[in-house]
Amino acid sequence: AxxxxxxxxxxxxxxxxxxxxxxxxxxxxxxxxxxxxxxxxxxxxxxxxxxxxxxxxxxxxxxxxxxxxxxxxxxxxxxxxxxxxxxxxxxxxxxxxxxxxxxxxxxxxxxxxxxxxxxxxxxxxxxxxxxxxxxxxxxxxxxxxxxxxxxxxxxxxxxxxxxxxxxxxxxxxxxxxxxxxxxxxxxxxxxxxxxxxxxxxxxxxxxxxxxxxxxxxxxxxxxxxxxxxTSSTLLTPVIGQRDRVAKDGSIHKDYWLTDGLYGSFNCIVYDGQNPEFRVIRSPIQPEPIDTRSYVSTLWGPTCDSADVVYKDVALPALRNGDWLLWPNAGAYTVAGACDFNGIEFTHPCKVYVWSDSVVDPPEDREEAQEQPQPQQTDAE
Missing domain, CATH: 3.20.20.10 (Alanine racemase)
Known part of the structure; x- marks a missing residue:
C-alpha cells in the first residue's frame, strides 16, 4: 500500500x-x-x-x-x-x-x-x-x-x-x-x-x-x-455472579471476570478503547434455561471497586464457566498491564492458532452478529 x-x-x-x-x-x-x-x-x-x-x-x-x-x-x-x-x-x-x-x-x-x-x-x-x-x-x-x-x-x-x-x-x-x-x-x-x-x-x-x-x-x-x-483475541471466563433488585423491581446482574482494568482492559483507561465482545457458552454445561437479557455490570478480579470493565450493559443471563470473547485485543492491552493484587495479568495463558483466512466463514460472522454488544442502557 x-x-x-x-x-x-x-x-x-x-x-x-x-x-x-x-x-x-x-x-x-x-x-x-x-x-x-x-x-x-x-x-x-x-x-x-x-x-x-x-x-x-x-x-x-x-x-x-x-x-x-x-x-x-x-x-x-x-x-x-x-x-x-x-x-x-x-x-x-x-x-x-x-x-x-x-x-x-x-x-x-x-x-x-x-x-x-x-x-x-x-x-x-x-x-x-x-x-x-x-x-x-x-x-x-x-x-x-x-x-x-x-x-x-x-x-x-x-x-x-x-x-x-x-x-x-x-x-x-x-x-x-x-x-x-x-x-x-x-x-x-x-x-x-x-x-x-x-x-x-x-x-x-x-x-x-x-x-x-x-x-x-x-x-x-x-x-x-x-x-x-487483530492478532490476538482475549477470552475471559465468568468466575462469579450476583443478583440485586433495583428500585424498579428489575434484576441487576453483576459478573466477575478473570481480567480487568489492571490487566488487558487498561486499554479502556489509557487508550480510550471500548472493546466489543461476544458470549461463549460453557461447553460442559447444558443450554441455559433463562434466555432473558438483564442490565449487567462486568467487574475485574481485583479488590479495587474501580476495577469495572463495563457498567449497565444488556447481557443474557450468564453462569460461572461461561466466557466472554474479546476480538482485536492485541494492541495496547497486556503491554500496559500490571500484576496488582498478585494477579498475574502480565503473563496470561496463550494459545497460538494458525488460520488460512483472516476472516471468519459467513456462517460464523452471522452467528457473531447475533451476539449482544456492550450498549449502554437507560437503567439508573
Missing amino acids: MPRVLPYYAVKCYPEPAILKLLMALGAGFDCASKGELDMMLRMGASPARIIFAHPCKRSCDFRFAREHGIQYTTFDTVSELHKIAEMDPEFKLVLRIRADDPGARVPLGLKYGAEVSEAPALLRAARELALECCGVSFHVGSAAKNLATFTNAIENARKVFDEAASLGYRMDLLDIGGGFTGHFDEMGNVMFGEIANTINAALAKYFPPGGDLGDVRVIAEPGRYFAE
Missing part, C-alpha cells in the same frame, strides 16, 4: 515474541523507546541498524545502553535533550520530532512530545553549535488517527524543516512518518488502509519526490496497532 515506506514496528504496542520474530523475518525494523525494548530486540537478533530509539527524552541508562550496543538513530525535540546527547552519545544520528496533531485521534500525543515547526530553526542551530548530526525529521499524528489531512500537513511541515536544515548545512535523508494506523480487515479479508495510504503516498510524491532536490529520502513509519490489533 505504501511501497516507499519501511515499517519499524512500535515494540511498546505489543511486545509479543511471535509477532516480533515474524516481523524481523519479514525485514521490518523496530521502534524502541527504552533500554528494555532495545535489549529485547537485540537479544532476538535485530540489527542495531534496523532500530530507531524513538524517545525524545531519554534516561542516562538508556544513553549508556544505546552507546554500548551501537544504536545509531534517535529522536529529540528540545534543547535540553541535545545537551544530554552531546554529553552522553554525540555519535547519535538525530531525528527532529515535530508536532503533528490529529484532533480526532483516539490518543493525541502532541501535548507531550513534538517541537512546534516554528521551534525547529532554533533547535537545528543548537544542534549545529553542539556539532551534532541531524539526519531527519519524525512526527506522530496520534494513535488511531482519523483525519487524513493531518498526514498531508505533517509531511508538508517536515519538508519545511528539511529545507531549513539545508540552509544550515545539514543534508537530511530520513523521514519518519510515525504511526496512528489501524489494521482492521473488511469482510473479504482486505486491510482497511486504502485512504490513509493514498493520502500519504500523494503527499510523499509532492513534497519528497524520488530523485528530487533532496535526493532519495528514506521513509520509515512506526506502526504498532496496524500489525498487532
Whole structure:
C-alpha cells in the first residue's frame, strides 16, 4: 500500500515474541523507546541498524545502553535533550520530532512530545553549535488517527524543516512518518488502509519526490496497532455472579471476570478503547434455561471497586464457566498491564492458532452478529 515506506514496528504496542520474530523475518525494523525494548530486540537478533530509539527524552541508562550496543538513530525535540546527547552519545544520528496533531485521534500525543515547526530553526542551530548530526525529521499524528489531512500537513511541515536544515548545512535523508494506523480487515479479508495510504503516498510524491532536490529520502513509519490489533483475541471466563433488585423491581446482574482494568482492559483507561465482545457458552454445561437479557455490570478480579470493565450493559443471563470473547485485543492491552493484587495479568495463558483466512466463514460472522454488544442502557 505504501511501497516507499519501511515499517519499524512500535515494540511498546505489543511486545509479543511471535509477532516480533515474524516481523524481523519479514525485514521490518523496530521502534524502541527504552533500554528494555532495545535489549529485547537485540537479544532476538535485530540489527542495531534496523532500530530507531524513538524517545525524545531519554534516561542516562538508556544513553549508556544505546552507546554500548551501537544504536545509531534517535529522536529529540528540545534543547535540553541535545545537551544530554552531546554529553552522553554525540555519535547519535538525530531525528527532529515535530508536532503533528490529529484532533480526532483516539490518543493525541502532541501535548507531550513534538517541537512546534516554528521551534525547529532554533533547535537545528543548537544542534549545529553542539556539532551534532541531524539526519531527519519524525512526527506522530496520534494513535488511531482519523483525519487524513493531518498526514498531508505533517509531511508538508517536515519538508519545511528539511529545507531549513539545508540552509544550515545539514543534508537530511530520513523521514519518519510515525504511526496512528489501524489494521482492521473488511469482510473479504482486505486491510482497511486504502485512504490513509493514498493520502500519504500523494503527499510523499509532492513534497519528497524520488530523485528530487533532496535526493532519495528514506521513509520509515512506526506502526504498532496496524500489525498487532487483530492478532490476538482475549477470552475471559465468568468466575462469579450476583443478583440485586433495583428500585424498579428489575434484576441487576453483576459478573466477575478473570481480567480487568489492571490487566488487558487498561486499554479502556489509557487508550480510550471500548472493546466489543461476544458470549461463549460453557461447553460442559447444558443450554441455559433463562434466555432473558438483564442490565449487567462486568467487574475485574481485583479488590479495587474501580476495577469495572463495563457498567449497565444488556447481557443474557450468564453462569460461572461461561466466557466472554474479546476480538482485536492485541494492541495496547497486556503491554500496559500490571500484576496488582498478585494477579498475574502480565503473563496470561496463550494459545497460538494458525488460520488460512483472516476472516471468519459467513456462517460464523452471522452467528457473531447475533451476539449482544456492550450498549449502554437507560437503567439508573
